[in-house]
Amino acid sequence: MSTTSAAAAATTRKPLRDVRGFWRILLAIIAPLPMLANGIYYLLSPTSGNAPFDESVAAAVAHGDRVSLLEWIQIPFVTLLIPATFAVVWVARRGAPRLTTAGALLALTGFCAGLGNLPGTVSLASLTVKEGLDVTTVGKLAKAMEENPIFLISGLLFIIGVTFGLLLLGLALWKSRVAPAWMGIALAVGGFTHPFMPTHVVAGVGLLVAAAGFAGASYALLRTSNQEFDLPPQ
Template identity: 60%
Template sequence: MSEAKLAAGQQKTVRTPRDVRRFWRVLLAVVAPVPMLFMGIYYLVSPVDGDAPFATSVAAITADSGRFEAMQWLQVPFFLLIPAMFAAAWVSRRTAPRLATIGGLLSVGGMSAGFFLLDGVVTLEYLTARQGFDAGTMERLSDAFEEQATIQVGGLLFISAVTIGLLLLGIALWRSKVAPAWMGIALAFGGFTHPFMPGHLAAGLGLVVAAIGFAGASYALLRSSDDNFDLPPLER
């Protein structure tokens, strides 16, 4: 075999994968404020508080079932809260690494557990009103669900993610200086105060404030270069 053929056989084809960092950066920027914004609107259009008695909720749904059906769809984008939390942690990770890491673990972990263990957007109150089920029986069923240990753990982790997790992510966003300080404060305030807001209107406004805070992550992502966002793809 000639030296030229030997050299040609030893050559390797080097290919660089397509760089999709900009796609992920922009996608996270678009997603970040969406879940809290839609959930804030949900609370604002709801005629009852989130902790209203079972019978009160059934009566409200019976009186205006169309509104509550639309409210179910407003809750659908809430599953995007996990990537939104990841976005807030990601943009803060380099200048506030410990806060971003702890806040990210608490928020993403707690929210994942909550989504898995808690009930979905179709509530027992809604089914009672729409299907004509016996309200007393369904209320006992609701109470039985709430007494289950897995549901209680899921609720605790969910609340911890919204309060403590978002509080830490907001502080991390503020201290990282990748977005205006007031946006990090909005995220911390909107998440931490949510369980303590009196009534559905105040709760809705608080979540809209949190959505504005998440927009701080969008701001940071859109201003970032691809190189600051992540490492480039490797040759193969």
């Protein structure tokens, strides 16, 4: 092909579609959903998060429909937590680069380890009741899983991600000034205090506070132009 023909083809090539607005709005929608879903889960749960297996089985027997509903409610948490964290990282990275980097490393490492290795939304206690399995046998399985080194390390990393990772990301959101200061503080406080809450109801309220903090990313994304959000297609 001659130089003239190549130039003509380049000028007539169909321009690439700009999808920056799609990703910006999608991240804004996703950001508060995981913590909102997990907060509702904790508020409605008939037992605490670390309840013994026998107690969880008893709750599944007494509140079968609610336990089944809660499994569905928790799906947005395990599915969208990582992209929601990316949303916070994306809006805070310019105004507070070092804080954001440190928070992202802790949070995303913990979330990838926890969501990738720990049990999912369907609990062994619920399956035991639904399928009529032997409680003693499944209880031994649950105990063995809890004491497995991979589960222990993944659980520890996940807690570090929730507490210290979200604490730093909340401070980064506050320092970057892309959202109201109270939203950054809500993210920092809601994440850091979660493991120390006395009851699952109070923990649920704390997670709703964290959801309000994640909404700070939504606030920033909706106020950001596509040009500020990312480079155009090329």
